[in-house]
Amino acid sequence: MSTRHDADTRAVAQTVERTVRTRRGGAEVEQAILDAVLAELADVGFGRLTFESVAERAGTGKSPLYRRWPDTTSLVIDTLEKLRADPAEYVRTGILREDLIGFTQHMTKKQKGVKGNAFRSLLGEAHRYPQLLSRFKAEVLHPLFDALTELLHDAAARGEISSERLTPVVLEVLHALIIKRALLETHVLTRQDITEMVDEVLLPLVRAG
Known part of the structure; x- marks a missing residue:
């Protein structure tokens, strides 16, 4: 008797769950999926993230994921x-510092x-997945680096710094510092932290000569 009762209870629960899932709009489901991806990255990392685990955490079926994304x-x-x-949303002041x-x-x-935990987890694992690393660089990191480089070249055009200082090596050092301090630190950088980085490293590096 209890076995039949348990089966009926599970069936009712599954029916309710499906009903709740279908009531959510597309935007709500998408947001739930995005939140689930971040949580999975932070908790288990990219290597153990699956469509099934994301769907379960998001409280949705796997179909919305398979319809929109070919792979994890x-x-x-x-x-x-x-x-x-x-990067394009930042409004410049026209003063380099x-x-x-x-x-x-x-x-x-x-x-x-x-x-932040998801971002750091992905950075730590990306080197083991060439396709992920390539897309991560192209779609996440390079827009950041390109915007920073453009900002520096504009400052050089205004005469604040010499364009001769903006060599590939100098730019690479700046990018590496941004990754280390801005993206890999476990605490949120304060304005004082960022100001010290700019005054003690970034500006001296591009103004030296």
């Missing part, structure tokens, strides 16, 4: 791309909590 790499990259700060501080603040404002 595409799912993860789309999630991070949508949740990172957009203020822009270096403001731009870094803008790009790191979302790197905290689960989002």
